[in-house]
Amino acid sequence: MRTVTIVGASLSGLYAARELRAQGYDGRLVIVGDEPHHPYDRPPLSKDFLTGRADETRLALTDTEETTELDAEWILGVRARALDARGRTVLLDDGRTVSTDGVVIATGASARRLPGDTLAGVHTLRTLDDARALREELTRGPCRVVVIGGGFIGAETASSCSSLGHRVTVVEAAPLPLVPQLGAEMAAVCAALHRRGGVDLVTGTGVSGLRGTSAVTGVDLTDGRTLPADIVIVGIGATPNTAWLAGSSLALHDGVLCDDGCATALPQVVAVGDVACVGGTRAEHWTSATQQPRAAVANLLAGRTVETATAVPYFWSDQYGARIQFTGRRADGDTVRITEGELSDGAPAEGGFLARYERDGRTTAVLAVDRPRPFMRARRELARGAGEEQVRSAAR
Amino acid sequence: MIPVCRLEDLPKGESVRIETTPPVAVFHTDDGDLYAIDDTCTHQDASLSEGWLEGCLVECPLHAASFDLRTGRPTCLPARRAVRTHSVTVVDGLIHVHLAAEEGTAA
Ligand SMILES: Cc1cc2nc3c(=O)[nH]c(=O)nc-3n(C[C@H](O)[C@H](O)[C@H](O)COP(=O)(O)OP(=O)(O)OC[C@H]3O[C@@H](n4cnc5c(N)ncnc54)[C@H](O)[C@@H]3O)c2cc1C
Ligand code: FES
Numbered sequence: 001m002r003t004v005t006i007v008g009a010s011l012s013g014l015y016a017a018r019e020l021r022a023q024g025y026d027g028r029l030v031i032v033g034d035e036p037h038h039p040y041d042r043p044p045l046s047k048d049f050l051t052g053r054a055d056e057t058r059l060a061l062t063d064t065e066e067t068t069e070l071d072a073e074w075i076l077g078v079r080a081r082a083l084d085a086r087g088r089t090v091l092l093d094d095g096r097t098v099s100t101d102g103v104v105i106a107t108g109a110s111a112r113r114l115p116g117d118t119l120a121g122v123h124t125l126r127t128l129d130d131a132r133a134l135r136e137e138l139t140r141g142p143c144r145v146v147v148i149g150g151g152f153i154g155a156e157t158a159s160s161c162s163s164l165g166h167r168v169t170v171v172e173a174a175p176l177p178l179v180p181q182l183g184a185e186m187a188a189v190c191a192a193l194h195r196r197g198g199v200d201l202v203t204g205t206g207v208s209g210l211r212g213t214s215a216v217t218g219v220d221l222t223d224g225r226t227l228p229a230d231i232v233i234v235g236i237g238a239t240p241n242t243a244w245l246a247g248s249s250l251a252l253h254d255g256v257l258c259d260d261g262c263a264t265a266l267p268q269v270v271a272v273g274d275v276a277c278v279g280g281t282r283a284e285h286w287t288s289a290t291q292q293p294r295a296a297v298a299n300l301l302a303g304r305t306v307e308t309a310t311a312v313p314y315f316w317s318d319q320y321g322a323r324i325q326f327t328g329r330r331a332d333g334d335t336v337r338i339t340e341g342e343l344s345d346g347a348p349a350e351g352g353f354l355a356r357y358e359r360d361g362r363t364t365a366v367l368a369v370d371r372p373r374p375f376m377r378a379r380r381e382l383a384r385g386a387g388e389e390q391v392r393s394a395a396r
Numbered sequence: 397m398i399p400v401c402r403l404e405d406l407p408k409g410e411s412v413r414i415e416t417t418p419p420v421a422v423f424h425t426d427d428g429d430l431y432a433i434d435d436t437c438t439h440q441d442a443s444l445s446e447g448w449l450e451g452c453l454v455e456c457p458l459h460a461a462s463f464d465l466r467t468g469r470p471t472c473l474p475a476r477r478a479v480r481t482h483s484v485t486v487v488d489g490l491i492h493v494h495l496a497a498e499e500g501t502a503a
Contacts, residue, residue, distance in 0.1 A: 018473075043440075044440065048440075048441070061474075063476070286459070287459070290473075290474070316458060318441075323458075325458075372442065372443070372446040372457035372458070373446040373447075373457060375457070376446070376447070376448050376455075376457045377448075380448070
């Protein structure tokens, strides 16, 4: 291979570039990213960056020394518009084309939007530019903030806004947020954290529209109520950035379909991070975006799948002064047992807790609030168990 | 020089955090060595005293960066900057930490 092109210059794209060099690829390396910025880290955007505890220099994922070592051609601020059917040419928005022997698709996901969200005061939170704009508005003095969506990003953003002194309401369409991720029992416990920050949680009602002529003034709910608002943050999930691949021969369905090793149907094209549906699942977690590139690059360089990238899922979230960590794959019907710490009034007590999800006497997943050390031990156990399971099923 | 605790109160394989500014983590390795480093991971915001101790390495409990206790240097991503190391002595069975900055100002 003489040229490899990475499309998407963020977390998984950068890790792919590092892996290419670490695994001995010494050819031409082109990195295309539609944001004007060098790779930066997104998780702090809804946390310390929004509250002003971390500035932009803390977000940088790389520095000039590493950039020099990577020896890549960075094409930033330019979108890739298409990949040809053979996967040999990347067409850019400015009309340029890049002929390539290998492609890493790392285009991530975009915040889902609401119809009519072009009013001033309405924000999404996915990019540095989003976070800059929101942070600027939040520093203009106390106001009424409505966060639409009670998922992790919604909850973190609500927590940050409330710690800045704003009056915050979270609207969640489902009867309870985070049920798909945590199951009903633990979702209820985490939802109770909103109380801690003095944030109102309105559940079981959707949003029928936004009010205002040029700037937003309120949020209309499907139950007929209107919540007055100066700032509205839309946190209703993300969709994988696959539109640019429409004319390619790749299979797209909620992400780029890949095998267990991040390889697509074209042997010289792999996909990693939020955009990749690996072995049937698409993760939107920082850790998968940093782990998948290792296998993906090995398989790209080998021209076939020699390594798999199916690690035990892990994510964390920081909200209302609590650190939530989760690992594993829970399924409906798993029983949940708190094995350390306790709840108080339905919320995590001082000192947090550790909960195990179990099925047939085996731990399927672990959730911790403010218990990093036992969580880490449990996470290792679970990863070891999964490794043994994989060896067993390979032997069968 | 900051007293930490009695040596017998910090068994091998354990660590303790002391509330200096910034906080410091003291480790007793399985080999019986004592090390002290700044407690806060240079990547983001996790306490290394809560990490996974293996030999002379501690793995951060949040995103698994690993630090060499002898040098403070990260041995893998996502951390890129070293944590400060401090020297440790045991006097009459009591562990003491000598903060690096403190020594700097004393000199
Ligand atoms: C606010 C926020 C908080 C988060 N907090 C956590 C957390 O606490 N814990 C956790 O586990 N995860 C968290 N995440 C998720 C984590 O950040 C993502 O999983 C990770 O960023 C995925 O990396 P990626 O490189 O795959 O995709 P992205 O980071 O989305 O990067 C994709 C890049 O590709 C660019 N791109 C898209 N299309 C094109 C194109 N056609 N041409 C060129 N470039 C293109 C995009 O602009 C972007 O720069 C958070 C995410 C956000 C937004
Ligand atoms: S905070 Fe330690 S690795 Fe991220």
